[in-house]
Amino acid sequence: MGIHQTITVNAQPSYDVIVGNDILDSISIKETVNQVALIFPAHVEKIAKTIKKQVTKLGFKVVEIIVPNAESGKNIKVVEKIWNKLGQNKFTRSDLIVAIGGGATTDLAGFVSATWLRGIDFISIPTTLLGMVDAAVGGKTGINTDAGKNLVGSFHNPVQVICDLNTLKSLKKHDFTTGMAEVIKCGFIQDEKILQIIEKYPSECKRYDGVEIPELVTRSIKIKAEVVAKDFKETSDSKTGREILNYGHTLGHAIEKIGKYKWRHGDAISVGMVYVAELAHAAGKLSAEVVQRHRDVLKQFGLPTSYKSKNFKKLIEIMALDKKSRGATLRFVILEDIAKPARLENPSFKILNQAWEKISK
Ligand SMILES: NC(=O)c1ccc[n+]([C@@H]2O[C@H](COP(=O)([O-])OP(=O)(O)OC[C@H]3O[C@@H](n4cnc5c(N)ncnc54)[C@H](O)[C@@H]3O)[C@@H](O)[C@H]2O)c1
Known part of the structure; x- marks a missing residue:
């Protein structure tokens, strides 16, 4: 071996x-x-x-x-x-x-x-x-x-x-890149070291055989392993429950659905993470620097950070029905800082739209 x-x-x-x-x-x-x-x-x-x-x-x-x-x-x-x-x-x-x-x-x-x-x-x-x-x-x-x-x-x-x-x-290059979106998600929700590695060694992180890849993969798996060990069936309501893995996924799933699953999952959650970072910022919970860091890290891999659509109301409807929402409550996993996940429930249309304008221009 x-x-x-x-x-x-x-x-x-x-x-x-x-x-x-x-x-x-x-x-x-x-x-x-x-x-x-x-x-x-x-x-x-x-x-x-x-x-x-x-x-x-x-x-x-x-x-x-x-x-x-x-x-x-x-x-x-x-x-x-x-x-x-x-x-x-x-x-x-x-x-x-x-x-x-x-x-x-x-x-x-x-x-x-x-x-x-x-x-x-x-x-x-x-x-x-x-x-x-x-x-x-x-x-x-x-x-x-x-x-x-x-x-x-x-x-x-x-x-x-x-x-x-x-x-x-x-593996096709695009398939590798879209997988990297989940690695980046792990960096934001739990392990800043992942982001630091990506920022320090950009080209090493773009190749399947880059020297940093084993560490990025291992760190990401450790996060998932820890979270699912505590909350196997996604029933926990705590801030460390399985729900945090859903960071960026609420809008991401809606983009996938409205696009009839033509978007790759990693591309959709890349946009979803920028949106939810903007949303947390609009709600006064997250600094502009951390929002910008989302864009910088994701763009490093050519992952999308904006989404053009006239269908925002439809996206909101889909988000409210996301299986990870509770009932018809619109609920997002947000960050208050790197590795500090929190929850935002039923944000006003005003801030939903404020964040939307930031990603849809
Ligand atoms: N169970 C879970 O917790 C969980 C979490 C995330 C995603 N998913 C599911 O995973 C799926 C997406 O996974 P994916 O992105 O791996 O897509 P995929 O399984 O569709 O694979 C993408 C493409 O790569 C090809 N491929 C796979 N390995 C290859 C290799 N080594 N060399 C060349 N081609 C290769 C596949 O045949 C396919 O064409 C979705 O169905 C999603 O729902 C499940």
């Missing part, structure tokens, strides 16, 4: 997230497992073949299940096909699923694992930056339905997560 770091997520039972280069051989499979289903899209077939080799070498039977790419695989029809394949191969509760791919695939395969025989073990091997720092850790699994995105799902933790940074080599 190459150089790596291990983060233990305090769940029940706890599981390890391993981050490093050339670490696909760190996959750990219980002896009681008989067969292993590898679920992946064709885009990451090469990575899947390496894992297949390793699992076979360890003496387990492998069943390959190739799924449609990205969001087109994240639906009930694909789930049903996988259930059928598991049935044909007589998968029992002591067998194992390994998810390989971006967040869409790990969400899909995680959901299959949560539902097959009411829950079997799965290992997550995220191959996008967003998958590593966000989707693969925290136990949220799910699919999209006609009712909306991610509305059907289950909390089901993986038994191991392997973030092999070398797998990012084939």
